[in-house]
Amino acid sequence: xxxxxxxxxxxxxxxxxxxxxxxxxxxxxxxxxxxxxxxxxxxxxxxxxxxxxxxxxxxxxxxxxxxxxxxxxxxxxxxxxxxxxxxxxxxxxxxxxxxxxxxxxxxxxxxxxxxxxxxxxxxxxxxxxxxxxxxxxxxxxxxxxxxxxxxxxxxxxxxxxxx
Numbered sequence: 001x002x003x004x005x006x007x008x009x010x011x012x013x014x015x016x017x018x019x020x021x022x023x024x025x026x027x028x029x030x031x032x033x034x035x036x037x038x039x040x041x042x043x044x045x046x047x048x049x050x051x052x053x054x055x056x057x058x059x060x061x062x063x064x065x066x067x068x069x070x071x072x073x074x075x076x077x078x079x080x081x082x083x084x085x086x087x088x089x090x091x092x093x094x095x096x097x098x099x100x101x102x103x104x105x106x107x108x109x110x111x112x113x114x115x116x117x118x119x120x121x122x123x124x125x126x127x128x129x130x131x132x133x134x135x136x137x138x139x140x141x142x143x144x145x146x147x148x149x150x151x152x153x154x155x156x157x158x159x160x161x162x163x
Contacts, residue, residue, distance in 0.1 A: 018055045018061065019052060019055045019056055022048050022049075022052035022055055025044075026045055026048040026049050026052060029041040029042075029044040029045035029048055030045050033045060039079060039083075042075070043073075043075040043079060046071060046072065046075040047068040047069065047070075047071040047073075047075065048068055050067050051064045051068035051071075054067045098149060099149065101123045101126075101146045101149075101154060102146050102147065103145070103146065103147075104123050104124060105123075105143055105144070105146075105159075106128075106130075106144050106145070106146055106154070106156060107121060107122050107123075107141065107142075107143055108121050108130070108138050108140050108141060108142045108143075108144055108156075109122050109127065109140065110140060111137065111139055112130050112131065112132050113137055114131065114132050114135040117131065119131065119132075119138065121146070121154055123154065128153070128154040129152065129153045130144075130153055130154045130156050131150060131153050131154075132155075132156060132157070133147050133156060134157060136158075142158060143158075143159065144157060144159065145159050
């Protein structure tokens with residue numbers, strides 16, 4: 001490895017330490033990236049590696065700087081586009097089909113007590129925790145209608161005409 005680096009250094013005519021500058025910068029940006037949770041400097045790392053390659057191929061310092069900036073901007077743009085495609089919007093609604101029980105007739109399996117906030121119903125073959133829509137207790141074995149969901153609990157109301 002030392003022979004390879006020495007061979008490149010001979011071609012520089014006095015610019016032996018430029019590759020070392022890019023190597024130090026690449027390591028610095030890599031350490032910064034590894035020390036952070038978010039993508040902060042990965043594109044600068046990629047740009048400095050590209051500039052290091054240009055340096056080892058004998059490119060001038062202006063070309064090295066240009067390559068570093070252009071490659072960094074391109075990689076930033078690519079990362080940004082990929083991030084936008086994978087980003088989950090906080091306003092996006094995830095449907096779980098839990099709302100399919102709304103409007104269904106259910107059977108109270110444990111008394112619904114609005115004071116203690118306990119109670120259960122059986123609807124569509126599933127057991128749900130339930131609360132009363134009108135804050136009145138509902139006895140076990142009563143048929144109720146599911147009118148909504150409140151968190152993970154079904155909101156129910158009694159129906160006089162239910163059998």
